[in-house]
Amino acid sequence: MMLNEIDIYSNEETPYFQTTDKYRIRFVYNLFYKYRNRELLRDIIHLVTSEDTLIKATFCVASYSGGKRYGKKIGVGKFLKITNWKEKIIDYSESFKLIYAEVNFRNEDVFKLISYIIEDRIYGPIVFQTKQYIIYTSTDVLDIMAEEVQINQLKKEFSGLVITIGCLITN
Numbered sequence: 001m002m003l004n005e006i007d008i009y010s011n012e013e014t015p016y017f018q019t020t021d022k023y024r025i026r027f028v029y030n031l032f033y034k035y036r037n038r039e040l041l042r043d044i045i046h047l048v049t050s051e052d053t054l055i056k057a058t059f060c061v062a063s064y065s066g067g068k069r070y071g072k073k074i075g076v077g078k079f080l081k082i083t084n085w086k087e088k089i090i091d092y093s094e095s096f097k098l099i100y101a102e103v104n105f106r107n108e109d110v111f112k113l114i115s116y117i118i119e120d121r122i123y124g125p126i127v128f129q130t131k132q133y134i135i136y137t138s139t140d141v142l143d144i145m146a147e148e149v150q151i152n153q154l155k156k157e158f159s160g161l162v163i164t165i166g167c168l169i170t171n
Contacts (some may be wrong), residue, residue, distance in 0.1 A: 001056065001149075003129070003145065004133075005016050005018075007091045008127045008129070008136075009088075009098075011098070014125070014136055015031065015048075015063055015136045015143065015145055016136060016139070016143040019145055022148045022151065022152075023145055023147065023151055024143060024144065024145045024154070025151055025154050026141050026142070026143050026144075027141065027142040027143075027144075027158075028141055029118050029139075029140050029141060029142065029157070032115075032118055032142075033143050035123065038115065038121055041114065041118075041142075042111055043136075043141070044144075044158070045111045045114065045152075046107065046111075047109055047157065048130065048132075048144060048146075048150075048154075049110055049130055049133070049135075049137060050106065051131070051132070052088075052106065052130040052131060053106070053107075054104040054105065054106065055105050055106070055107060055109075055128050055130050056102060056103070056104055056130075057102070057103050057104070057105050057127070057128050058088075058101070058102050058111060058126070058127045058128075058129070059074055059100065059124070059125070059126040060072055060074075060098050060099070060100055060101075061087070061100065062098070062099040063097065063098050063099065063102045064089075064096065064097040064099070065097075066095060069099075074123045075116070075121060075123060076103075076126075076138060078121075078122075079112060079113070079122065080105070080109055080112065082101075082103055084103070084104075085101045085102060085103040086102050087099050087100065087101055088102060089158070096142060102139050105128075110128055110135070110171070113126060113137075114126075114142065115133075116140070117137050117138075120139070124138045124139060125137060125138040125139045131149065132146055132147070132150055133146045134146070
């Protein structure tokens with residue numbers, strides 16, 4: 001599987017469902033929220049972003065429908081200053097388009113943003129991309145997609161969490 005085969009702009013299915021079990025891992029948010037386990041979240045994010053100085057984030061900021069633009073505030077600007085971004089417009093039909101912002105963040109910012117999503121202070125989804133990983137965050141899950149070697153490493157590293165506190169690992 002190549003990460004560039006995953007369509008992060010798909011409005012049909014999330015990146016997680018565009019691949020198979022051997023290329024993905026899913027963590028449910030109560031693993032971090034209910035159990036207040038921020039260090040585990042930090043460890044996971046550090047493991048998948050440590051080799052990258054900048055991580056590309058993509059999130060929806062507006063839509064066009066019926067010739068009008070409707071803004072979508074997800075709250076990222078409340079917590080991090082965004083000064084350099086580009087917008088990408090995706091046409092889903094003749095009368096409906098979504099506008100996405102693409103922004104580069106440091107890995108510590110990625111940890112903060114995912115923490116804020118877990119706490120419902122920012123509204124996802126947000127997709128983060130590194131050279132080796134795609135990280136999809138929504139209101140209830142943290143999905144990570146990568147080559148089989150990287151996913152097996154994550155499954156091995158976090159295998160003890162399967163039954164105890166809500167990490168879904170499928171083989």
